[in-house]
Every structure is written in structure tokens, then in C-alpha cells.
Amino acid sequence: MQSLLQASMADRREHWLVTGSAGFIGSHVLEALLKAGQRVTSVDNFVTGSRANLESVREAVGESAWALHRFVEADLSDPEVCHALCQGVDLVVHQASVDSPIASIRDPLAVHRATSTAFVNLLVAACAANVKRIVYAASSSAYGDAAAVPATEDHTGRLQTPAAVSQFVNELYADVFSRCYGLETVGLRYFEVFGPRQVSRDDAGPARLIPRWTQDMWQGKRCVIHGDGDASRDFCYVGNVVQGTLAAALVDNPEAVNQVYNLAGGERATLNQLHALIAQALGREHAGLRIATPVYREADPEELRHTLADIGKARRLLGYTPAYSLSEGLALSVSWYVERVLEPA
Template sequence: MNLYNLNPKYRILVTGGAGFIGSNLCESLLANGNTVVCLDNFATGKKSNVTPFLSNKKFTLIDGDIRNLSDCHKACEKVDYVLHQAALGSVPRSMNDPITSNDVNVTGFLNMLVAARDAKVKRFVYAASSSTYGDSKNMPKIEDVIGKPLSPYAITKYVNELYADVFSKTYGLETIGLRYFNVFGRRQDPAGAYAAVIPKFVMQLMNHESPHVNGDGSFSRDFTYIDNVIQMNIKSLVTNNTLAVNTVYNVAYGKRTSLNELLDLLKEYLTEFDLKIGSVKTTYGPIRKGDVPHSLASIEKAKELVGYNPEYNIREGLREAVQWYWNNLK
């Protein structure tokens, strides 16, 4: 396997490597022959996500916290690249507890930048967020035009971009930020109060429970399959285009799907396993505070500068995801 021309000799740190996106990155890197260090405190990540990797001599698991600078320094030792995925996600969570979101997403991020700088890593690729666009009405979202943040979470992710820019200019640390748009796929946790909408809906439908939609279902998102996200992370590591670094990119498919359309697709694929799912009704309620009505990304910048070419649209991604959930969680 040659993962988008990534040299297998490199040692790569994945923070939040036991999480949904992080564990998928670890798996792909190990399959490519890379040495992988995973730093996670298991606040939201799961040990079961990395258990299959523990027998691989090229995998090192560090049970640590990005809020602890010494843990960050330990994780960055002899590392060539950093894929920084560790964060406390969820807009509602940040509304309920802004202090902890700030501690993890801002202080933790700064600790990782300092540790990466001190270790002289070649490049620091980090998870940014589409929430940075805030109240911007522009459609599609273009990287250079953002609005005011609508949640504490959005503020923390925008601060990440500002810190990364300062570190690239002040210390010469190469950084690339990836503004994720509603990523979904295998290993995404359907449980908990802050579960993402797709795995939550899938589990409800599999249990013949009515999915609950905030609003009338017309809100739309640029849903992005995990394999597209893996591609963009790796291409961000390997690009030698000097214009491609020290900037941010949208990571999405470039099409939007309403929540009602999403539910129709999920029922279509799930009824292949259980016909009763087709008759499960949807319930609707008030719009959630901090929610953006519509989200759609322009991916032209990523295509032009990094060679990003997303291979999975919403239908292809959902079919793969539904198959995984049915096989692993039913």
C-alpha cells in the first residue's frame, strides 16, 4: 500500500488517535507501514478503537492529555509529522460547559504547537472546523470569508487557526488547518448526549425508535465520508507545494443534503436489512441554539493546491457506513 505517496519511513503522531477520525487515520497509516504514535486521554475516544493496533510493533499508545505540556512533549519525541485531531467537539457541549471546551481546544492546542515546534516536526496538520464560518450567509463557504462565531466551540476552533498562523510566521512551523464539514463513517460513536446526527439516527432507526430532528428537517449539511477526510489529511502531509502550507482548507464533498433527505437515504439503505425501518416516523422539535441553518463548502482551494479529490459522495458514504453499523452494532 502506498497511501497518496506517503513515505512509510515517517513517524507520525496522531493526537486523539482513539477517536473516530483519529483511529481511522492510525489504521490507514499503519497499513501504509508508518510508525504511529497515538496520544489520547480517552475522554471521548475509545480504547476499543485502537485495541487492534496494540499488537503492531509500529504503534505506540500514550495515555495522556494535551492539556499537560509534558505529555505533548513526550508524544512529539522523534516525530516527523503531527496530525492533531484531539479536541472536545460538539456545539451543545460547549454551550453547556465553555470552560472545559476552551481548556482542551485552546490551551491544549497551544501546548501541542509548542511541543511540535520544540521537536522540530516537519509539519503540523490540525483539525479545524466549519463552525468557524459562524453567521456568514455566503454559500458555498469559501475559506477567506467567515462570519462571527455562534458558539464557544466555534470560537475555540477559530483561535486554533490564529495560533497556527502566528506559529508559522514566528517560528517557521509549517501548519495546515482542515475545516471539517460533518464527517461521518465507521467507528463514529452513536451513544451519548452529543452524538453526531448520522450514527444517532442510524441507531434510532435500527431500534425502531423515532429519530428526533431539531427544526423542520430543512436544515442542510455538507456530509463528508471519513475516507475523504483521510485522503485530505495525508495529502496535506505529503504536498511539496509551498503555496499549500500555512493556510486552511475546507474538507467536504461540496454538496449539501437536508436532514429530511438524509433520513430518507438512511431508511433506503437500512430497509435492505430490516423492512420495518421504512415505517419508523420522524419527530420534530425546536431549533437548537448555535445551529447554522445551512452549510456547503467550496473545495476548489483544496483541489487546486493539495490535489484533493473526494471519492465518496453522500450516497456511497452512507451505504458503507450503514453496512458497518449493521455489522458492528446491531
């Protein structure tokens, strides 16, 4: 994937702003841009991001590429910060947000400020600085309780949390700014993104099970599966997300901008299948590792049974085709955890 990105940007030098660059997805976007020889300003306030992620990027790209990067520690809820960051910028990749449903229920004002207020500040600043385009992280939480499988962009359901509302509000603001001010925007509804640098959290979705289960299996513990294990999700390797995000930033088709897209793997796996695939990947890393059978517990009755993204629109207008299958992405992720995170077995 990196060689394709480098080839597509070889003759195109831009000044990029990446927000949330110390986060899981944001750090991978930053890494891809620097490897492609792009000039990047990035920002994070370290509420959920990690300095270790930035150090991982620096190690991955080397000092000459890292010299093209300027990092700013700041909060986008301050409009002056956004105005300063956007000066001289051509393209923005906005990854900064709060994606925790539980945190948003506990403190909706804080989540609104970090997600919607920050985004409006960024839109206003981008317009003032004549930024060409903003590609922003949206969320599959926009589908709420909609049961359609696969999910298409024009059929959403009743939103379930303040975090989902804030992220959907960003889609509305982006649409209005494109029509009122001529700012090009592209929203990407990420599904269950996983990969290196992701950490497990109790207040996040099924993708966060991957680092948790990897660690549990490595330590000989039994993984906990809620329900019968036949619930399914559209898991998407972070390399696919980077590919689609940069395609959205660089697409020249006028019909492709000022749109919202599903960005996912386009295939689903059950939790039982996910458990088996992680076990297989760990077995390749450590042939003698014994994997304990999972334990099944009661499922959340409010949780959707199945999710799957229709990625036809992204294929058609962005040229997006996932480069990594679920099994390929898991192999890369598990290898990273074994090398960087887990204690020797």
C-alpha cells in the first residue's frame, strides 16, 4: 500500500494538517504522508492520544522524513488554535474526536466540545485560510438502531448516544459549509477499525476486542464473548482506512467531494470467527502456544446483532478497494503486539 501511495503523491507536494495525530488512526495517516514525502503539521492534546505513537511514527519514517513534520500540542476547542494551524495548509485530515459512547453519556458537554465545537472551529478556520479540502472522520454510529445489512449511506437510524449525535452533527456542518462557503469536505464513516497501536478500552466497540483477546490468549486466559459468538461485525484493518482516507483527500472527481462514505472492509466476521483467526495468527507467532477455549456470557440486549458496510459508493467515486483482508490485517496486528507489547511467552 505504501508504494501505491508514494507513487500517487510523487509529483504532488502539499502541506497537510493532521488532527489527532497521536491517536491510533491519526498516527497511521501521519506515517503514510511522511513516507510519501509530504509536509505535515499535526496536532493532538493527548487526551486519548499517546506520545508513544508519535515516537513509533518517527522510528518508522526515519529522521529525514520526520524533519518534514511539525507537531503542535493544542486543543481544537480553542478557535485561535485552529486559525493558527490552518495557515498555509492545503489539505486537512481531521481525526481528532471522542469516540467513547460511555464517556459521552457521563459528560455530553465535554464530548460535544471535543467533537462538534472543535470541528466547527476547524471549518471556520479552514475557510478563512483557503484550505482546499477537509477529510474528516465520521462514524458508523450514524446508523444507530438501523438494522439494514449491509448499511448504505442514505439510510440511518435512531442515534443511541451523545457521541453518535456529535459525530453526526459534524456531517451536517460539513454539508452546510460546503454549500454556504464552497469548502470541499469528505466524511468517512469508519466501521470496526483495528491494527497496530490500538489499545483495548472497556468503553469502545468490538474492534477493541482484538488487542484484549490477543493479550488474553498469549497469557493463557479465556477470552470473554458476550452472547453466542455468532454476532458479526465489519472489521477493517487500519491500512485500508489510511488508503481510503488519502484517496478521499486526493480524488479529482468533482462528484466525489461533499459526500459521506462508508469506509470498511466490506466483509463481516462473527466473534467466534474473530477468536479463531486471532488464535491462528498467534499460533504462527508461537507454535507451542495453547489457546484456552472462550467463555460465553450474556449479551447486551441493546446491541445490534450484525453490522456490515456497503462500500460500493467508495469504490465507485473514490476508487477505494480494501488492500488487506481481515486475516491479513490480523496477522500484521498480532505480529506487532507480540513484538512490541506482549511479554515473552
